[in-house]
Amino acid sequence: MGEVKLHGFWASPFSHRVIWALKLKGVEYEYMEEDLSNKSQLLLQYNPAHKKIPVLVHRNKPVAESLVILEYIEETWPENPLLPLDACDRAMARFWINFGEQKNNRRGTRENREEVAQILKTIEEKALGDNNFFGGNTLGLVDLSFGWLPHWFEVTEQVQARSYWIRLLCRVLHAWAQNFKQVPVIRDNLPDPQKLSAHLKRLRGNLLKN
Ligand SMILES: N[C@@H](CCC(=O)N[C@@H](CS)C(=O)NCC(=O)O)C(=O)O
Numbered sequence: 001m002g003e004v005k006l007h008g009f010w011a012s013p014f015s016h017r018v019i020w021a022l023k024l025k026g027v028e029y030e031y032m033e034e035d036l037s038n039k040s041q042l043l044l045q046y047n048p049a050h051k052k053i054p055v056l057v058h059r060n061k062p063v064a065e066s067l068v069i070l071e072y073i074e075e076t077w078p079e080n081p082l083l084p085l086d087a088c089d090r091a092m093a094r095f096w097i098n099f100g101e102q103k104n105n106r107r108g109t110r111e112n113r114e115e116v117a118q119i120l121k122t123i124e125e126k127a128l129g130d131n132n133f134f135g136g137n138t139l140g141l142v143d144l145s146f147g148w149l150p151h152w153f154e155v156t157e158q159v160q161a162r163s164y165w166i167r168l169l170c171r172v173l174h175a176w177a178q179n180f181k182q183v184p185v186i187r188d189n190l191p192d193p194q195k196l197s198a199h200l201k202r203l204r205g206n207l208l209k210n
Helices: 013-024 041-046 064-075 087-105 113-128 141-145 149-159 165-169 169-181 193-209
Strands: 005-007 030-033 055-058 059-065
Touching: 005 013, 005 041, 005 149, 013 064, 013 141, 013 149, 030 113, 041 055, 055 064, 064 141, 087 141, 113 165, 113 169, 149 169, 149 193, 165 169
Parallel strands: 005 030
Antiparallel strands: 005 055, 055 059
16 A cells, blocks of 8 residues: 555546556555545645646656546556557557547537537447447446446436436447446446536536526
8 A cells, every 4th residue: 555546536537537447457546535625735746737636646656637547557557458459459449538538528618419419429330339348348448438428427417407318319339338337346436326416416506607
């Protein structure tokens, strides 16, 4: 203990990406919950550019940004690989992670629902195809990077009182989401849906006020 620390926030899908990767690799770590309204001095020191969680600290050296952390974990603990061995397949995995991330960052903008649906359709048809997981039969970094979809997207949809339209529109992606949530490491490390829903409602309420 003490060698690996993770600064995170219980409701953050970005923290969860890192938690899942560490657990899948069997890496022991100490978890430091951050109060995002009163960030610790250590967090500010470790991530001075963004001042955001997650930050992984390994042997007293910080690594910030969830996708950068995932790559660091994969390089540092190569056992149970989360990226394909073939360089071309690895490049494709990184392409889809990048694609999803750019689209994920635009979720909060005025993009309408049809556009979001189009993005999800592209991911479903071009990246997932007939596979159980993005990497084939086992979970990999692409799955972890899209891991906000099954739980957070679902709870957000409920908070916004919309029907769960992805289930109807993207059946293959929906089936993937169910596979994903059944993997023990994922199933056992998801925030409580009721608590998350209350948290997202509060956030939405604050956003609507401003
Ligand atoms: N691109 C970053 C996003 C991290 C992020 O947005 N973290 C949020 C919590 S979900 C945060 O620390 N917010 C605090 C703030 O913005 O002050 C990543 O992938 O790590």
